[in-house]
Amino acid sequence: MISELFDFFGSLHPLVVHLPIGFIILTLLVNIIIKKKNNSVRRLITLGWFFSFISGAIAALFGWFLGDNNYYFESQIDIHKWTGFAFVGLTFFIWILRTINFNAPSSVNRFFNFTILILILITGHYGGEMTHGEGYLINSLPFVKQNKIQTVLLTDKYDSLDSIYIYEDLIYPILKEKCIACHNKNNSYGGLDISTFENLVKGGNNGHGIQKGNPYKSSIFKRVSLSQNQPKFMPPSGIPMSFDQVAVLKWWIDNGAKLRTPLTKLRNDNSIRTLVEVNYNLDLKEKSYIEKLRLDPVSENKLKILSKEKYRWRFLNSEKSLLEIKFIAKKITSDDINLLQTLKGNITWLNLSNCELKDEMLSTLSELPNLTRLRIQKNNLTDRGVPFLKNIKNLRELNIYGTQITDASFNIFSQMKNLEKIFLWNSKVSALGIEKFKTQNSTIEIISGL
Amino acid sequence: MNCNHDLDNKNYSRRDFLTKTSLGLGALSLGSLISPVDAYGNSNFLNLLESEKKRLPHFIPKAKRVIYLFQSGAPSQLDLFDYKPKLNEMFGQEVPESIIGDQRLTGMSSGQNTFPMAGSLFNFKQYGGSGAWMSELMPYTSKIVDELCFIKSMHTDAINHDPAMTMIQTGSELPGRPSIGSWLSYGLGTDNKNLPEFVVLITKGKSGQPIYSRLWGNGFLPSKHQGVQFRSGKDAVLYLDNPPGVNSSIRQEQLSSLQKLQEINHADIGDPEILTKISNYEMAYRMQTSVPEVMNISDEPDYIFDLYGEDSKNPGTFAANCLLARKLAEKDVKFIQLYHRGWDQHGNLPRDIRKQTKETDQATAALIQDLKQRGLLEDTLVIWGGEFGRTNYSQGMLKLDNYGRDHHPRCFTVFMAGAGIKKGVTLGATDEFGYNITERPVHVHDFQATLMHLLGVDHKKLTFKFQGRRYRLTDVHGNVVKEVLS
Numbered sequence: 051m052i053s054e055l056f057d058f059f060g061s062l063h064p065l066v067v068h069l070p071i072g073f074i075i076l077t078l079l080v081n082i083i084i085k086k087k088n089n090s091v092r093r094l095i096t097l098g099w100f101f102s103f104i105s106g107a108i109a110a111l112f113g114w115f116l117g118d119n120n121y122y123f124e125s126q127i128d129i130h131k132w133t134g135f136a137f138v139g140l141t142f143f144i145w146i147l148r149t150i151n152f153n154a155p156s157s158v159n160r161f162f163n164f165t166i167l168i169l170i171l172i173t174g175h176y177g178g179e180m181t182h183g184e185g186y187l188i189n190s191l192p193f194v195k196q197n198k199i200q201t202v203l204l205t206d207k208y209d210s211l212d213s214i215y216i217y218e219d220l221i222y223p224i225l226k227e228k229c230i231a232c233h234n235k236n237n238s239y240g241g242l243d244i245s246t247f248e249n250l251v252k253g254g255n256n257g258h259g260i261q262k263g264n265p266y267k268s269s270i271f272k273r274v275s276l277s278q279n280q281p282k283f284m285p286p287s288g289i290p291m292s293f294d295q296v297a298v299l300k301w302w303i304d305n306g307a308k309l310r311t312p313l314t315k316l317r318n319d320n321s322i323r324t325l326v327e328v329n330y331n332l333d334l335k336e337k338s339y340i341e342k343l344r345l346d347p348v349s350e351n352k353l354k355i356l357s358k359e360k361y362r363w364r365f366l367n368s369e370k371s372l373l374e375i376k377f378i379a380k381k382i383t384s385d386d387i388n389l390l391q392t393l394k395g396n397i398t399w400l401n402l403s404n405c406e407l408k409d410e411m412l413s414t415l416s417e418l419p420n421l422t423r424l425r426i427q428k429n430n431l432t433d434r435g436v437p438f439l440k441n442i443k444n445l446r447e448l449n450i451y452g453t454q455i456t457d458a459s460f461n462i463f464s465q466m467k468n469l470e471k472i473f474l475w476n477s478k479v480s481a482l483g484i485e486k487f488k489t490q491n492s493t494i495e496i497i498s499g500l
Numbered sequence: 501m502n503c504n505h506d507l508d509n510k511n512y513s514r515r516d517f518l519t520k521t522s523l524g525l526g527a528l529s530l531g532s533l534i535s536p537v538d539a540y541g542n543s544n545f546l547n548l549l550e551s552e553k554k555r556l557p558h559f560i561p562k563a564k565r566v567i568y569l570f571q572s573g574a575p576s577q578l579d580l581f582d583y584k585p586k587l588n589e590m591f592g593q594e595v596p597e598s599i600i601g602d603q604r605l606t607g608m609s610s611g612q613n614t615f616p617m618a619g620s621l622f623n624f625k626q627y628g629g630s631g632a633w634m635s636e637l638m639p640y641t642s643k644i645v646d647e648l649c650f651i652k653s654m655h656t657d658a659i660n661h662d663p664a665m666t667m668i669q670t671g672s673e674l675p676g677r678p679s680i681g682s683w684l685s686y687g688l689g690t691d692n693k694n695l696p697e698f699v700v701l702i703t704k705g706k707s708g709q710p711i712y713s714r715l716w717g718n719g720f721l722p723s724k725h726q727g728v729q730f731r732s733g734k735d736a737v738l739y740l741d742n743p744p745g746v747n748s749s750i751r752q753e754q755l756s757s758l759q760k761l762q763e764i765n766h767a768d769i770g771d772p773e774i775l776t777k778i779s780n781y782e783m784a785y786r787m788q789t790s791v792p793e794v795m796n797i798s799d800e801p802d803y804i805f806d807l808y809g810e811d812s813k814n815p816g817t818f819a820a821n822c823l824l825a826r827k828l829a830e831k832d833v834k835f836i837q838l839y840h841r842g843w844d845q846h847g848n849l850p851r852d853i854r855k856q857t858k859e860t861d862q863a864t865a866a867l868i869q870d871l872k873q874r875g876l877l878e879d880t881l882v883i884w885g886g887e888f889g890r891t892n893y894s895q896g897m898l899k900l901d902n903y904g905r906d907h908h909p910r911c912f913t914v915f916m917a918g919a920g921i922k923k924g925v926t927l928g929a930t931d932e933f934g935y936n937i938t939e940r941p942v943h944v945h946d947f948q949a950t951l952m953h954l955l956g957v958d959h960k961k962l963t964f965k966f967q968g969r970r971y972r973l974t975d976v977h978g979n980v981v982k983e984v985l986s
Contacts, residue, residue, distance in 0.1 A: 335985070341560055362691065366956070368555040376832075378692075425875065449875040473875040499873040 060116030064181060067113070067174075069105035070137070074170055077102060078163055096148040103141035110138050130176035137169040211334065214313040216302050217247070220330075224295050225250070228285045244270075247309050265303040274299070294329045297322060339444055339468075340398050340422055345371035348396050355389050366398060372420075374399040381406045387414050394418050403449070404428035409435030416441035427473065428452040436462045444468055451475040451499075457483030464491050475499030556687055557956025562920025562985075563881040564691065566684070566951065567825045567836045567871075569864060571856075572665065573708045573843030574886040576905050577913040577934070579620045579853055582652055583633040584934040587892055588619030595893050599935045606659055608846065608895065609906040615893035617933065618903040621850045630924030637857040640865035646924040647868055647877075648915045649984050653928025653937045656888050656909045656944045661709040661844065664887035664909065668944050669715045671973045678719035678964075680948065681835030683973045684955060685725040686718075687962045691832035694790035696783065698727040698835045699828055703859075704816030708841040716837060720966040724776045724783070727837060730824070732816030736795045740787055748788070755781050794827050807870060809862040819863035826870050829880050843886055846895050847904035868917050877918045881954055885914025892934045911937050914947070920954045922986045942981055949978035953985070 077098030084091050113134060117127050144162055147154065154162075178186060214220075225244050233242040233254075242254030253259030253269055261267040273284040274291045283290070291299075301322045302311065316323050317334050327334055347370040356363060360379040366372040373396045377386065382405040390397060397418050407429035415421065421442050431453040439448065440462050447470060448463075456478040463472060464487065474484070475498055484496050578584060595615045604610075622635040625642075632645040641648075658664035663673035670677035678686070681698035690697050700716045716727025730736045742751050759778050766774040800823070805812050811819035818840045825836045840860055845852045864884055871877040889912030890905035911930045917923075929939040952959040952973065959978055963970040 335982070338560075364691070366557065366560050368558055372560065423878075427875065447875075447878060451874065471878070473873070475873040497873060497875070 056115040057119055059112045060119055063109060063112040063116045064177075066105065066109045067177060070102050070109055070141075071170060071174060073098060073102040073105055074141070074166060078167065081163065092148075096145065099141055099145040099148060103138060103145050106134075106138040106141055110134050126180055130173055130180065133169050133173040133176070137166065137173055140166055140169065211314050211332070211337075212312055215309075216298065216311045216313055216315070217307075217309055220298055220313070220326075221302060224291060228288065228291060251307070260303055260307050262307045263304065265300045268303050268307075271296075271299055271303055292329075294325045297325055339446070340366070340372055340420070343372065343398075343420060345369075345396060345420075347371050348373060348393065352392060355392060360386055361389075371396055372398045374401075376401040377405050379405065382411065384411055387411050390414065391417065395420055397421055399423040401425040402429070407431065409438075412436075412438035415439065418442060420444055423447045423449075425449040426453070431455060433458040440465055442466075447471045449473040451477060453477050455479065460487045463487070463494065469494050471495045471497065473497045553687065553962075556962070558958040558961055559956055561954065561956030562879070563918065563954040564879040565829055565832065565834050565836070566681075566881045566883065566955070567829060567838070567867070568680075569822070569838050569860075569867075569882065569884045570669075570840070571843050571860070571884065571886040572711060572839050572841045573661065573845075574664075574888045574890060574907060574912065575843040575856070576620075576845065576849060576853060576890040577652070577911070578618075578890060578892060578905070579622055579849065580635050580637055580857070581633065581650060581913040581915070582911075582930060582934050583624040583635075584619070584892070584930075584932060586619075586932040587617050587934060590617050591619045592616045592898060595933065595935065599931070599933050603910070604659065605891075606907050609891070609893075612895070616898040617892055618894040618898055618905065621901065621903075628924060630926075632924070632926055637853060638861040638864075640862040644865050644868055644917075647872065648917050649921045649923065650913060650915045650926040651928055651942050651947070651981070651984065652911070652913045652926060652930060653939060653941050654885070654889075654912045654914050654944070654947060655937060655941055656912075658888070659907050659909050661887060661907075664907075665709075665711075665715060668887050668947075670719065671945060671948055671975055675714050676719055677971065678721045678725065678973070679716045679727060679837075680951065680973060681716060681727050681837055682718040682721050682725040683952075683962060684835050684957070686721045686964070687957055688834060688955065691834060692790075693783075694786045695794065695828070695831055695833050696728040696787075697833065698725065698837070699833050700727040700729040700837045700839070701821040701824060702729065702839045703818045703821060703841065704732050706841040708844050711839050711841065715839075720971070721964060722772060722776045724779050727835075730791070730795065732820065736791050737784075737787060740784060740791060742788070752785065755785055790831075794831055795824065797823060797827070804870065808866040811859065812863065812866075818860050819866075822863040822867040826867055826874075826876070829871065829876055830874070845890070845904060846906060848902060849890075849904050850902060871918065879919045881919050881921065881951070882917045883914060883951075884916075886912065888912050908935075910935065916984070920986055922984055925984070927981070927983050940983065943977065945974040945978035946981050949974050950981045950984065953980045 077095055080091070080098065081095055087095075113131070117131065140162070144166075175187065229244055231237075232239045233244045235243055235245055238254070240254040240256065242259065243249040244259070249259075250270065251258070251260045251262075256269050258268060259270045265271040273282060275296050276283040278290060285291075301316070301319065305311065305315065313326070313332075314334065314336075316326055317336070323334055326332060348365075353363060356375070360377060360382075361375055362378050363373055363375045366374050373393060375390070375393075375397055379386075382402060387402070390400075391414065394417050398420050400415070400418070400421055400423070403425045404427070407426055409432055412426070412431070412435045415424065416438050419442075422444055424439070424442065424445055424447070427449045428451070431450065433455050436450075436455055436459040439445065445466060446468055448466075449472075451473045452475070454477065455474075457480055460479070460483055463469060470493065472494060474496055479498070481498075484498055487494075488496060578587070593616065595617055600615070609615075620635060622637055624633050624635050626632065627634050627642045628644075628646040630646050632648070632650060634642040634645060656664050656667055658667050658673050666675055666677075667673045669679045671680075679698075681700075685697035688697075698716065702711060713727075713729070716729070718724075718726035728737060731738070735741070742748065746754075758781065762774050762778050766778075797820075804823070808819045808823050811817040812823045814820055818838070821838050825838060828836050840856075842852070842856055868877065868882055871880055871882065889908040889910070891908045893906075894903035895906040896904050911934070927940055928937065928942060930936065931938050949959040952962065959972060959974045959980075961972075963972045965971075
């Protein structure tokens with residue numbers, strides 16, 4: 051009964067604290083503004099100090115009740131509490147001095163006034179931090195950088211997804227931030243030390259930290275996923291682990307809790323994949339060959355050799371290193387095609403269709419190491435030219451429809467190990483040849499028309 | 501309170517006047533001095549896009565061009581793709597209140613006393629290895645479902661044709677924004693300088709909801725990015741031919757003199773629209789030869805006409821336009837937009853939709869197959885869809901063999917095929933009454949963001965500053981639908 055009453059008064063604290071603030075400001079203002087102080091003004095000021103003291107004392111008492119119900123940490127309250135008491139003490143002292151008509155020199159009075167102002171500012175600020183959260187005062191300022199809740203990957207590994215490990219890069223940084231203060235080598239509460247992977251798996255006094263494959267038997271997972279009202283919920287103070295962090299932890303334990311599970315393993319599990327992609331601002335999609343390719347940008351000067359009447363080119367990426375080139379004039383010559391040599395590493399897509407391309411001209415193309423798409427359809431090409439293509443080692447797509455090539459070329463195609471698609475409509479290959487090729491090379495798709 | 505301060509201020513002196521006005525005018529002039537915007541409101545300094553544009557494409561594109569087969573009037577998803585046996589089971593019964601709730605209906609059917617559910621009269625079957633549901637109305641398209649990606653959970657904001665079409669074409673219900681094709685022309689430039697980047701083909705002789713040229717308008721972008729309509733018949737592009745008695749060399753001489761004059765004018769006043777004008781004249785001159793060449797279908801073999809259907813020999817039909825679209829794609833036109841009207845079936849839907857699908861089905865499938873065999877489907881995105889869907893209840897009297905369907909923006913189906921799109925998949929789902937979305941809603945802005953993504957454009961980065969703020973196709977919305985990307 052009594053403790054509930056105390057709690058009630060405690061909850062009045064945030065209301066009552068505003069009274070001494072108002073009184074003290076009014077008193078100080080009267081003190082400053084009214085220059086000629088007759089007796090009644092002096093009495094008014096004394097009364098002001100009295101009200102400040104008495105309301106401050108009540109506020110402090112209520113504050114004591116509030117602090118006593120364990121809602122706040124001792125460390126949070128400390129400064130607020132002691133500056134509050136100092137405020138009450140000082141106002142009482144000043145009021146007594148004034149009632150006994152002790153005439154202090156005005157410099158001392160000014161010092162008291164200043165001190166009381168500082169005290170009320172500090173007390174008020176730390177009180178505010180408790181009700182509104184840390185940093186409430188400056189967080190809304192426009193030039194203060196907001197701390198986004200989004201978890202930031204602690205590594206600069208965005209470019210190579212394969213080198214991101216789930217434990218090392220996603221889980222350990224969180225444990226380090228939230229748990230390691232109480233669970234380390236020197237300071238292992240509950241017998242748990244998570245500073246090394248082995249000790250994390252071993253766990254503390256309450257059994258396995260991590261039971262591989264079984265999150266519900268892993269105390270680490272159990273403790274962070276409990277209801278936050280439970281006394282066993284971890285971490286006991288500060289910001290709990292977010293939903294996506296807990297989900298990643300669970301997925302990792304479910305999938306064997308290995309020290310080095312690469313992040314790319316998440317790829318096949320759509321629910322967790324989306325979560326991770328959004329929270330870490332990643333794209334887990336498997337990158338194609340050219341997406342992984344890192345080349346130096348092509349200078350505009352180098353491109354000047356391609357005449358605008360004959361070639362049209364375009365960069366395929368913002369780094370300006372991958373080139374798509376199309377021949378646009380009616381007839382290509384050996385000289386034209388030899389120009390491509392200077393750009394050979396950068397040409398990824400090349401279109402030489404319908405421009406009277408000859409078999410022997412194809413020999414130049416074998417020196418394009420990063421060519422992935424080649425379109426040489428609608429030319430008078432024969433089986434004699436196809437062997438030149440064999441050495442384009444990264445060719446994925448070959449469009450060679452509308453040419454004279456026959457089944458004899460299949461032998462070459464089957465030797466091109468990165469090839470994925472061949473367009474053979476309107477050529478001289480036979481349906482039987484295609485069937486035979488398909489049974490031998492299941493990874494290559496043949497598009498041969500309707 | 502007395503508002504006539506000037507009467508009170510009898511002592512307002514010449515000195516006061518000069519002090520106050522000079523400060524005011526000074527502030528005004530300072531404002532314009534430090535502003536990087538020129539007299540036409542253009543700004544190379546502020547316009548971030550100048551630097552952003554140099555970075556295009558933002559990532560390696562999957563698609564180089566788009567063929568958008570726009571089905572104007574909103575085809576009924578419930579009679580074509582979205583199979584709802586529940587509606588047949590409950591044929592004629594009221595739509596459950598829990599389904600419609602207090603959602604708004606159009607003024608055309610909101611006054612109805614009864615909302616009887618109309619199950620489709622057409623038979624549905626699963627097709628292909630992917631098992632996509634299709635009705636009997638599209639037999640040709642049914643054969644190629646394994647090439648297609650259906651989004652059954654599209655939704656839009658607008659409930660009537662004009663705003664909905666404007667929305668899906670420009671990203672806003674209000675007229676005045678650039679069309680998708682204009683944005684792409686602006687962002688990615690041309691791949692064939694002899695043809696416009698953005699070409700529009702409209703099926704002739706159709707009635708129904710009107711189609712306005714602002715749907716392919718450039719909005720606030722420079723006008724050279726507007727779509728160019730190619731008409732069927734003799735004059736594909738109006739006023740392109742030389743006037744009688746003027747031959748090509750005279751024409752060229754004339755244009756180059758004109759260009760000199762215009763350049764002097766531009767150096768003088770700097771209006772960027774003058775440059776646009778110059779480039780338009782140049783483009784028109786080049787199109788004098790390139791357009792007749794691309795419009796000429798006489799050297800197409802017979803089996804190609806057979807593929808697209810009998811209509812394809814008749815210029816101006818949807819089939820002929822599809823064939824033309826393929827030819828334009830071969831010529832690297834970036835955005836080819838077809839419009840086919842007549843899908844707005846408020847009444848007599850079963851009769852009218854048969855007619856519509858007969859006109860469009862074969863050519864749609866043929867276009868995709870033809871692009872595929874030429875290897876063009878590798879870098880061409882084909883889209884088929886309308887501006888919204890149609891209701892599951894009948895507008896007007898429901899009969900056993902006849903019904904109509906009202907506008908329904910809450911769900912509709914589009915399908916895509918080609919570059920960068922997964923094959924043979926269906927994304928999203930509607931409830932068993934075909935009224936609300938139950939799975940993976942895709943808003944029009946998400947659809948647009950995905951389209952841009954496929955072309956290598958980050959929809960958040962392609963912006964244009966106009967009237968004091970930067971605009972983009974998706975404005976402040978849109979998320980790329982990653983699930984459909986291959």
